[in-house]
Amino acid sequence: MNRIARQIGGWFEARLGIAQALRPILGHRTPRGAKWWYVFGSATLTLFLIQVVTGILLAMVYVPSGDQAYESLQYLNYTQELGWFLRALHNTAASGMVVMLVIHMTQVFLMGAFKYPRELTWLFGVGLLAITMGMAFTGQVLRWDQDAYWGVGVGSAMAGRLPIIGPYMVRLICSGPTIGGETLSRFFALHVFVLPGTLILLVVGHLYLVLRLGISSPPVAGKPVDPKTYDAEYERELANGVTFYPNPIRRDMIFSALTVIVIVALAAMIGPMGPGEPPDPTIIKSDPRPDWEFLPLFGLLALSPAPLEPVAIFGVPAIIGLVLILIPFVGSKGERSPRRRPVAVLSVILFFTTAGVLGWLGHTSPWSPVMDAWSGLPVPERMVKNLRPLELQGAAVFQVKTCRNCHALDGIGGERGPDLTKVATKLTHDELIRQVIQGGGLMPAFGSRLSPAEIDAMVAFLETLRPPGEPPARSAVTARR
């Protein structure tokens, strides 16, 4: 039986030569000591393969049409057998792919693996990062809900700020003068043909270079890269190295398998993402948010001062791209070990801290008014106890005039403006009136929207907002008297 199998195998091998082609790949020598640091690239590729399979399956049911995409997503979620799971897996594996890609790049950067002779390997990786982010954005649009609609809207508004070509860019992004069915169809073509095709080409180039140049040996402090001597040195390390099969490839397989198990479990637990409300721009009560990959940019756009906004929109992505491209050329020689590259380590810490803080702020978005706070969140009971009628009236004015959308009481409400729980200890009667009438800072002026009686009542209420035992604010002039 075994002999027959071997004969059949031999018959095919004589014609196809697959084993012959694979032997140099599996048998190529890799440096010793690579161990578990080198598994993230293959895990990224494994997740991409999951994306290809789940993507093709989803495309068998999904209808990329402006009027039916939303319904087909609902069908996938609730009717199609395991449609909910395939959507969940496609979304979770997409997130996992971005995470693995970023970890892989960070590891390569910190270990100086981008240095001579692997500059082009790194550049292919930068291209893969760009395409993957493109996949994340276009995929979000295919969800064809409120977030998708306004995601395209925000993208268009950003591109539309470019001088001269701005309006043309808007029409190119929307595939027409406004967002509609043609927008979705074009994003679909990008997401399933153009970007994955480019991605596969770049992966092939990346892997070709990995095999041609070999993976770098783990960095050793005090052993800098010198292009003159590196190749001979690397040959010596390889001679002392191990073959890719069995041990290194087994580590790749084990880590990829664990990654897939975790991703599948997460997909089953979290379930599919959306779709949210339909992509109907007349649904005004919308609170659009980008997917997590773009939350740092979302946060940056809220926080950058108006004159710096073009820098935030066009400068920051351009600078990040330029820095990534220049890294292997600026640092092609020298120390590889992170122990001898403090600037590299600090840059990584700075980048992740900034992205993390901006992403967290983007997620909580304290600058966004809480649209239903005025009608949904009552004034805390202790604040209205024992109030005089005028002050009670003022509390009602405070609610009705939507002040809570931006101002919290006891930490509940909007965070756009300051929490007013202790406002009476900070502003005097006159200062409160001035602030309400004229606005200032981020606050609009309410002078034309409130009658004098309403302002009197509201300020009377605000003056009661101080903890017992703390004195009310006094103006500097009064204090001297």
Add this chain to the structure above:
Amino acid sequence: MNHGPVHPGEPPIINNADEPDRRGVLKFFSIVLGGIAAAAAGVPVLGYFFGPVTRMLRDKWVDIGAIDEFPTGQTRIVDFENPVRRPWDGVSGKSAAYVRRTGPGEFKVFAINCTHLGCPVSWFPQSGLFLCPCHGGVYYADGERASGPPPRGLYEYAARIEKGRLQILTGHLPTLNDPPSIATEKRA
């Protein structure tokens, strides 16, 4: 020139280096014809791809309701069908605008899109403000910028009254360098 021994049954070795004329001709035609072929196939492809950019769809006047539906001094939201919509647009082909009647025959019609990054602003009649949910832009009732990141006031559509009905000139997504069209025809 000696081409080496020719074994019986094998084709004679032909050295192209001996024929510089033919080589030059082939090179010339491979480049010229290749260029023509690439242009012949490529120009229509690019023309198709950039069709949405080169296609000049003018904004159109759209009926958004009888003027009696809008009380003076109030701001109301209206839904309408985008005039440039495609049959397969579904709900994404809808559109909305804020109508503020400032006098007997005077209207201001604002786009719902925030001038910062285009998110839909909400109108709060209680405080007379438009608030944006994305980055906290605020506008006054007359569309002026009140606070937050927006670089200007709300976009305003050209409006006209035809036989007692309010019409606005709309069609394209308003953005900073391409705000709503200005009415060029005479008011009826």
